[in-house]
Amino acid sequence: MTGNKIGETLKELRNYSGMTQEAISRELNISRQTYSYYETGSRIPDLEMACRLAAYYHITLDQLVLTGLHPSGRDPFASLPDGYRQLLQKYHDLPIDRQRTIMAFLDFLSRDID
Numbered sequence: 358m359t360g361n362k363i364g365e366t367l368k369e370l371r372n373y374s375g376m377t378q379e380a381i382s383r384e385l386n387i388s389r390q391t392y393s394y395y396e397t398g399s400r401i402p403d404l405e406m407a408c409r410l411a412a413y414y415h416i417t418l419d420q421l422v423l424t425g426l427h428p429s430g431r432d433p434f435a436s437l438p439d440g441y442r443q444l445l446q447k448y449h450d451l452p453i454d455r456q457r458t459i460m461a462f463l464d465f466l467s468r469d470i471d
Contacts, residue, residue: 363407364398366421370414371396374453385409415456 371381382392394400402410411421
C-alpha cells in the first residue's frame with residue numbers, strides 16, 4: 358500500500374466533491390493537517406481510518422488503497438446496459454452532497470407505505 362496512491366485517490370475524490378480539506382476533516386473528526394498528510398502521501402491512514410475514508414466517499418478499500426478509481430483507464434460503467442450506465446454516470450458525476458440527497462430520496466421511496 359503506497360501513500361501516494363491513497364493520496365492521489367483522496368485528492369481526486371475531494372476535488373470531485375467540491376469540498377475543502379477543512380470540511381472533510383471536520384466530517385471525519387480529524388484535523389485538517391492529518392487529512393492533508395493523507396492526500397500528500399506523508400502519512401498512510403490506519404485500517405480503521407482507511408475504512409472510514411472509503412465509506413465516506415462510497416468506494417471500496419481496493420479503490421482507495423490499490424487500484425484508484427478507474428484501474429483500467431476505461432469507462433467503469435461500459436459493461437452495463439445503456440439506461441443503467443447513463444443513470445450511474447450522472448450519479449457519479451454529481452458532487453457528494455447531491456449523491457447523498459439522491460440516496461436519502463431513494464431510501465424514502467423504498468419505505469413501505471401502510
